[in-house]
Structures are given as structure tokens and as C-alpha cells.
Amino acid sequence: MNANGSIAANGTSVSIQNLSLNFGAISVLQTLNLDVAEGEFIVLLGPSGCGKSTLLNCIAGLLDVSEGRIFIKGKNVTWEEPKDRGIGMVFQSYALYPQMTVEKNLSFGLRVAGLAKDEIAKRIVRAAEILQIEPLLHRKPAALSGGQRQRVAIGRALVRDVDVFLFDEPLSNLDAKLRAELRVEIKLLHRKLENTMIYVTHDQIEAMTLADRIAVMKGGVIQQLDAPQTIYNRPVNRFVAGFLGSPAMNFLDGRLEQAAGDWHFVAEDVRIPLATYAFEKDPVPGPAVFGIRPEHVAFNSGTGWPFAATANVEVVEPMGSDTLVWLKLAGQNFTVRVTAERTPNNAEAVGIGFDPMRASLFDAATGNRL
Amino acid sequence: MSDHTVSLPAGPGTLEAYGPSGPKPRHMFSRRNIFLYGTLIVVALYYLLPLYVMVVTSLKGMPEIRLGNIFSPPMEITFEPWVKAWSSACTGLNCDGLSRGFWNSVRITIPSVILSIALASVNGYALANWRFKGADTFFIILIVGAFIPYQVMIYPIVIILREVGLYGSLSGLVIVHSIFGMPILTLLFRNYFTSMPEELFRAARVDGAGFWGIYFRIMLPMSLPIFVVAIILQVTGIWNDFLFGVVYTRPDTYPMTVQLNNIVNSVQGVKEYNVNMAATILTGLVPLIVYFLSGKLFVRGIAAGAVKG
Numbered sequence: 001m002n003a004n005g006s007i008a009a010n011g012t013s014v015s016i017q018n019l020s021l022n023f024g025a026i027s028v029l030q031t032l033n034l035d036v037a038e039g040e041f042i043v044l045l046g047p048s049g050c051g052k053s054t055l056l057n058c059i060a061g062l063l064d065v066s067e068g069r070i071f072i073k074g075k076n077v078t079w080e081e082p083k084d085r086g087i088g089m090v091f092q093s094y095a096l097y098p099q100m101t102v103e104k105n106l107s108f109g110l111r112v113a114g115l116a117k118d119e120i121a122k123r124i125v126r127a128a129e130i131l132q133i134e135p136l137l138h139r140k141p142a143a144l145s146g147g148q149r150q151r152v153a154i155g156r157a158l159v160r161d162v163d164v165f166l167f168d169e170p171l172s173n174l175d176a177k178l179r180a181e182l183r184v185e186i187k188l189l190h191r192k193l194e195n196t197m198i199y200v201t202h203d204q205i206e207a208m209t210l211a212d213r214i215a216v217m218k219g220g221v222i223q224q225l226d227a228p229q230t231i232y233n234r235p236v237n238r239f240v241a242g243f244l245g246s247p248a249m250n251f252l253d254g255r256l257e258q259a260a261g262d263w264h265f266v267a268e269d270v271r272i273p274l275a276t277y278a279f280e281k282d283p284v285p286g287p288a289v290f291g292i293r294p295e296h297v298a299f300n301s302g303t304g305w306p307f308a309a310t311a312n313v314e315v316v317e318p319m320g321s322d323t324l325v326w327l328k329l330a331g332q333n334f335t336v337r338v339t340a341e342r343t344p345n346n347a348e349a350v351g352i353g354f355d356p357m358r359a360s361l362f363d364a365a366t367g368n369r370l
Numbered sequence: 371m372s373d374h375t376v377s378l379p380a381g382p383g384t385l386e387a388y389g390p391s392g393p394k395p396r397h398m399f400s401r402r403n404i405f406l407y408g409t410l411i412v413v414a415l416y417y418l419l420p421l422y423v424m425v426v427t428s429l430k431g432m433p434e435i436r437l438g439n440i441f442s443p444p445m446e447i448t449f450e451p452w453v454k455a456w457s458s459a460c461t462g463l464n465c466d467g468l469s470r471g472f473w474n475s476v477r478i479t480i481p482s483v484i485l486s487i488a489l490a491s492v493n494g495y496a497l498a499n500w501r502f503k504g505a506d507t508f509f510i511i512l513i514v515g516a517f518i519p520y521q522v523m524i525y526p527i528v529i530i531l532r533e534v535g536l537y538g539s540l541s542g543l544v545i546v547h548s549i550f551g552m553p554i555l556t557l558l559f560r561n562y563f564t565s566m567p568e569e570l571f572r573a574a575r576v577d578g579a580g581f582w583g584i585y586f587r588i589m590l591p592m593s594l595p596i597f598v599v600a601i602i603l604q605v606t607g608i609w610n611d612f613l614f615g616v617v618y619t620r621p622d623t624y625p626m627t628v629q630l631n632n633i634v635n636s637v638q639g640v641k642e643y644n645v646n647m648a649a650t651i652l653t654g655l656v657p658l659i660v661y662f663l664s665g666k667l668f669v670r671g672i673a674a675g676a677v678k679g
Contacts, residue, residue: 062572083578095569099591108587109577156577 013038013196019068029220044200045207046217052200088157092169094149096141103137127158147178167199216240238367252290265290267330272307276357287364294337296358305353428647451644461632471629482544483604486551494559516553538620562596598667606657
């Protein structure tokens with residue numbers, strides 16, 4: 001699958017062309033293409049082992065590619081050293097030099113590059129101010145908390161004054177509360193600096209909240225590259241549909257059938273009319289998978305929906321802000337997201353309804369969107 | 371023993387009323403402690419006894435030694451044997467004592483330790499972080515080197531040193547020590563550097579540091595413990611070496627161990643036990659001091675450099 005997303009009008013910052021990477025006989029990345037516009041925030045999202053961190057390391061120049069080319073700012077950097085690529089990188093484990101103070105950590109790259117002392121001082125002051133780490137400058141990393149360490153790590157990329165920021169799961173080592181805080185800070189930072197940022201994560205919330213575009217990866221291939229809302233609402237295949245969204249999308253196995261000119265999705269006694277569904281291509285009768293997100297299903301709200309049914313509640317999972325209700329539809333598990341005030345009782349008979357306009361249909365064999 | 375046990379009054383609610391509170395009572399003379407410390411004391415005495423005999427004998431004069439009471443403390447303490455061992459005992463034609471061997475050993479040990487550790491640490495660093503093509507094969511070859519018995523190598527090395535004109539010189543012996551220290555030291559350093567987070571190395575590369583920049587500015591400051599271990603291993607190993615010393619040097623460049631052997635094993639004249647004992651203690655002093663000064667660091671470093679794939 002090719003992933004040439006639309007390129008913003010203001011030019012390309014990072015361009016990856018036909019990139020392949022093999023470790024011996026194992027192919028990690030396969031002829032991958034990706035264009036990142038200037039100032040864009042791209043998130044590489046996928047399960048572990050999908051090649052997202054590998055791709056980032058290739059962009060950084062920390063791994064030698066087997067085939068293909070990488071351009072940064074229009075310059076072919078495929079065989080350049082990391083320092084010559086105009087990138088800054090933030091690592092999951094912070095990777096701060098333990099024997100150096102925060103200030104020395106920030107200035108290390110600049111000192112290696114042989115910058116003038118006053119220029120180094122100026123840049124450190126600026127980075128420390130942006131990240132609010134001025135009081136920490138003379139401490140060693142061991143005397144910092146996780147959140148502070150990650151700020152310093154971001155600062156180290158910041159002082160390099162680069163065009164492209166690379167983030168390798170920067171928030172994964174932090175607890176949930178800090179993660180949410182730093183997520184917002186990274187977003188603010190991006191707005192302030194307007195740099196290109198490429199961000200690797202397996203956390204779909206981080207991806208949805210931060211990205212201008214998300215590249216969902218699996219097995220070294222970009223499955224879909226698009227704006228978060230598009231990926232969420234119109235996933236190109238069943239993998240993308242299942243990977244994004246929590247609680248996960250409902251999938252029903254069944255068949256596509258045509259009756260009197262109208263298309264229906266049929267699973268046992270359930271017949272879902274598809275008049276409002278926008279098909280990608282002309283449908284053909286046969287096995288298919290019907291997917292709909294739990295929050296797109298209406299609960300006990302009348303019969304005005306294109307599809308409505310009643311079912312018995314099997315399990316209720318209260319999650320605080322809302323409640324997840326498990327039912328059986330056509331003999332298959334089906335979940336509905338309900339506001340906390342309307343939590344039903346176990347075994348209660350409830351009515352559900354939805355508009356197939358918001359659903360996704362997938363080919364049963366290939367998993368591609370229909 | 372049993373008189374230290376706390377007796378609880380019987381009855382309901384006992385545990386609530388008399389349950390644990392305050393420091394746990396210690397039974398100094400419990401059966402367990404007596405057994406434990408008794409064994410330790412016996413073993414310690416067993417190991418210390420020879421040292422005691424050596425020290426005591428070295429402080430006696432020859433007439434007193436001839437009485438045959440080797441465990442009895444000296445009646446008249448004399449430092450004569452120590453002075454003789456250091457400065458006037460005869461080995462072969464030279465009669466300037468162990469001092470000559472001591473300085474030879476210093477001149478062998480210091481350059482050998484520095485050279486072997488410098489080479490091995492760079493080797494280990496390259497093998498751990500710059501995984502060049504064939505790195506694993508190279509590493510295996512190096513490790514196999516650690517298992518080749520020294521005896522096999524002695525004669526070929528004699529020939530090599532003779533051909534390059536270093537046979538019998540101290541620099542020749544320094545090179546031999548450096549080569550033989552390489553496999554085990556490289557393994558030590560490689561394992562230590564492998565255990566360091568890889569992202570640190572990557573961050574340094576993004577920051578623009580090269581091979582030597584990362585080695586000197588990132589890796590070295592973080593690896594003090596393993597350097598201490600390597601120094602201890604090499605200092606004691608090279609100082610205590612006898613075989614290479616006797617094979618690759620000449621009488622006037624003999625290291626201290628070889629000279630000690632020549633003093634103790636000389637067959638001419640009276641056996642001066644007190645001088646022999648003093649000479650032996652003098653020779654063993656350097657490794658002993660190294661161990662005393664570095665005990666804790668040594669254990670820490672060994673644990674840090676433990677063999678890891």
C-alpha cells in the first residue's frame with residue numbers, strides 16, 4: 001500500500017523515498033514512502049515491532065538503510081552522519097549523560113560542534129526558558145524527576161536549533177498524569193516553534209491529540225496516512241479500525257446482500273440497511289465485516305434510526321465518565337458506550353440504534369475497506 | 371542461650387498485649403551465631419597462621435630460629451633480616467637484595483597495566499557500541515585466545531621477540547603482558563559497555579560526537595568501576611607473574627618474583643629462614659595493599675562486569 005498523503009503547500013521538510021531496511025533475511029521496512037510537510041506534526045503509530053522506531057532511527061541516521069533515499073530540507077541525507085542532518089532527537093529513556101549537569105547535557109552537542117561560548121550560553125538560556133528548567137541547570141540527571149528529565153531531553157534537541165524534531169516514545173516512561181501534562185506541553189511547543197516533528201508512539205491518545213497527520217504502521221508498511229479524524233472515522237482497513245479507538249470498534253461477521261436494489265449487511269437474524277453508507281467501490285455480494293464504534297451507537301433513544309434492535313445487557317463496565325455496556329447482536333459481542341447516568345441493570349432489555357453512515361465495512365478476506 | 375528467650379504469659383489475648391513492639395531482641399549467643407562465628411574464626415585462623423609464622427620468623431635472629439619453636443613470638447625483635455632482604459641478599463652475582471627486582475617489577479607493571487587497559491577498553495567499546503562487520507567473529511577469536519595455555523605460546527614468542535630485538539628487555543615483557551591480558555580485559559570491558567543503555571550512545575551520536583568523542587566524554591566518565599577492576603586484575607596478575615618474567619628477561623632485569631625465588635632457593639651457605647620470610651612478605655606486599663585499598667570497589671566492579679551475552 002502506498003502512503004503518499006497530500007503535501008501541504010509550504011513545501012516538504014522530510015521526504016522518504018522507497019526506503020527498505022533488512023536485518024539479514026528479516027525485512028523490517030518495505031519500500032516505504034512518506035512526505036512530511038514543513039512545520040507538520042506527524043505521528044508514527046503502531047503496535048510494537050511494526051517498524052515505527054526503526055523508521056525514526058533511519059531518519060535520524062542511526063541505522064543504515066538497505067535501499068531508498070531520505071531527503072531532509074531538500075538535501076539527500078541518506079548517508080550523512082546524524083549530526084549533519086539537521087535533526088534533534090528525544091529518546092524514551094531520556095538518555096541524559098549521567099555524569100554531566102543539566103547545563104552540560106544541553107550544551108554537549110554545541111561544544112562538540114565548537115560553537116562560541118556566548119552563543120552556547122544564549123541558546124541554553126532560551127531553551128531553559130521555553131521549557132522552564134532554569135532552576136535545574138546545575139543539577140545532575142539523577143537528582144531530577146522523570147518529567148524533569150524528559151524536559152531536559154527535549155531541551156537538548158531544542159538547543160541544536162534544528163528543522164526537524166524526532167521523538168521516540170518520549171512519554172512512555174512517565175506515569176499517566178505526567179504523560180497528559182507533557183503531551184499538552186509538546187503540543188504547545190510545536191505551536192511555538194513551528195518545527196517539523198516526527199513522533200513515534202504506540203499510544204493512540206497521544207497520536208490523536210498531537211498529530212496533524214497519523215501514519216498507522218504494521219509490519220513495516222504504512223497502512224494509512226491521514227488526519228486523525230479521517231483515520232478514526234474512515235479507517236482504510238480492519239487493522240487500522242481495530243487499533244484506533246478505546247473501547248475498540250465492534251466487528252460483526254456476516255454477508256453483503258442485495259435485495260430489491262438495496263444493499264444490506266446480514267448476520268443471522270440481523271439485517272442492516274446500507275442505504276446511507278458510502279461505499280468506496282461498487283459492492284459485490286459476499287462475506288464482509290461490519291464495524292461500528294461503541295460511541296456511535298444510540299442507546300434507548302427511540303426507533304428513528306436506520307437500524308434499530310433490542311438486546312439483553314450481559315455485562316456493565318462503569319468507567320467513571322461513561323459506561324460500557326456489553327450485549328449480543330447476531331450472537332456476537334457488541335458494546336455500546338453510554339453516559340454514566342443512563343447505566344442499565346444486568347439482563348435488562350435495551351434498545352440500540354445507529355446510522356450505517358458512521359460505520360465501516362471491510363472485506364472479510366483482505367480486511368480492506370469496502 | 372535459653373536464658374535470653376522472652377517468655378510470654380499464657381492466656382487469651384496474649385498476642386495483642388505482648389505482640390512485637392520495639393526492637394527485635396537479639397540472641398548474641400544463640401546456637402546459630404556460635405556455629406556461624408565459630409566456623410568463621412577457625413577458617414580465619416587457618417589462613418592467618420602461615421602469615422603469623424612468617425612475620426614472627428622474619429623478626430627473629432638465626433640463633434633463636436634454630437631453637438625450633440616456630441610459633442613462639444620473638445624474644446629479641448630484630449629488623450636485620452628485612453634490611454638484608456631488601457638491600458644486600460645475594461642472587462647470582464648481584465648482592466643488592468630485592469630492591470633491584472622491586473624496581474624492575476614496577477617498571478614492568480606500570481606500563482603493562484596502562485597499555486593493556488587502554489587497548490582493551492577501546493576494544494571493548496568498539497565491540498559493544500560500533501557493531502562493525504565481523505565484530506562477533508573477532509570477539510569469538512579473542513575469547514578463544516583466553517583458553518590457549520600459556521605453555522604453547524612461550525617458545526614462539528621467544529622467537530618473535532628475538533627477531534624484533536626485544537628479547538630480554540623490559541619492553542619485550544611489557545608487550546607480552548599486554549597481549550596476554552587482552553582477551554579477558556576486552557571481555558570485561560565489552561560486557562560493561564554492553565550493559566550501558568544504547569540510547570545514551572545514540573544521543574551522543576545525534577549530538578555529533580564521533581568514535582573518540584563518545585569514548586572519552588561519555589563512556590570513560592561512566593566506567594570508573596570497571597577500570598578499577600581491570601587495574602586490580604592487571605596489577606596483581608602482572609606483579610605475581612613468574613613464568614613470563616623468568617622466560618623473557620635476563621638476570622639484571624628479573625622481576626621481583628623471580629628474584630625472590632632465587633634468594634629462597636639458593637643452595638649455597640646457611641638457609642637464612644628469617645631473610646627468606648622477610649623477602650616473601652616484601653614481594654607479596656604490593657598485591658596485598660591493592661586488595662586492602664580496593665576491596666569494596668573490586669566486588670562492585672566484578673558484579674557489574676559479570677558475563678552477559
